[in-house]
Amino acid sequence: MYKVNxxxxxxxxxxxxDNKDLLETALTxxxxxxxxxxVEYNERLEFLGDAVLQLSITQYLxxxxxxxxxxxxxxxxxxxxxxxxxLEVSKKLGFGELIRLSKGEELTGGRERTSIQADSVEAVIAAIYLDKGIKVANDFILDKFSEIIEKALNNMIVLDFKTKLQEILQKNGEVEIEYELVKFEGPPHRRKFYTNVLVDGNIKGQGEGYSKKEAEQNAAKNxxxxINEYHE
Structure with a gap:
């Protein structure tokens, strides 16, 4: 066993x-x-943190x-x-390296897994709320999500990269867009997929993910x- 830093x-x-155990649970x-x-883990905190985050952003908007x-x-x-x-907030704060994972989960890329990092942020929000109250939790959310809020309000966030790619490529006429599963690897419960997106038979992007859908979206994003139509 080991402790969260x-x-x-x-x-x-x-x-x-004040309650260090809350933070350790949030990152477990x-x-x-x-x-x-x-050992306590973060799923219940994640549930609470989602509600706190929703309320904070809703009230702000x-x-x-x-x-x-x-x-x-x-x-x-x-x-x-x-x-x-x-995930963006988790990467900004470096939560990936702090989360307590099983040896097996870590060996199969768990520290980079989107859902694990995303859940940790919600759990930490709940831990802040329980330890410091709603005002501190709200201040944390508005600070860490400030850039995301600005991008959302200026239509700079694209979630469906496949639809965006199709709209851009087909605005001057029909083109054939195809997603090709190149390979997959890993055990059934932790399978990783690799996908190409082909435009009129030519590879225009490659992506990977822990589901076919995620791999296709990442291929479209790339x-x-x-083609210089997406900027981080």
Whole structure:
């Protein structure tokens, strides 16, 4: 067994916790708890953190964008509160290296897995809320998601890269777009897929992911980057 590096986690989050155990639980994946019994893991905190995040972003949009309709607010919130945004925050804070994982999960790339990193951010939000209250949690959210909020409100976030690629390539006429599964590797419960996107038979992008859908989206995203139609 090993401990989460609490000092490093607090430095990156910018908050010193009174209850250190909350932060350790927030950065503990279920695979670690399965390997070492009687260890708390972050799924319940993730559930709470999702609600706190939703409320914080909803209230911010409601208060600051009075000219937007309910539909516009809902769309913007869905762009901000999503797995890709949570992954972006996790990478910014370096949570991937801090999360406690089982040996098996770590060996199969768990530290880079989108869902694990995204869940850790929600769990940390819940830990902040429980330890410091809603105001500190809200301040943390608005600080760490500020760039994402700005991009969402300026229509700079694309979640469906396949649709975006199709729209751009077919605006001047029909072209054939095909996604080709090149290979997959790893055990059935942790399979990784590699995909090419072909345009009129020519490879325009390559992607990988832990599902066919994720691999195809990443291939489309890389094709958009290649034709200078997407910028991080």
């Amino acid at each position: 609490i000092k490093k986690a607090e430095e990156r989050i910018g908050i010193v916790f 994946h279920s695979s670690y708890a399965n390997q070492f019994k009687n 409601y208060n600051h964008y009075k000219d937007k309709s309910e539909g516009e607010l809902t769309r913007n919130r869905s762009l901000i509160v999503c797995e890709n945004s949570l 094709a958009l980057i290649a």
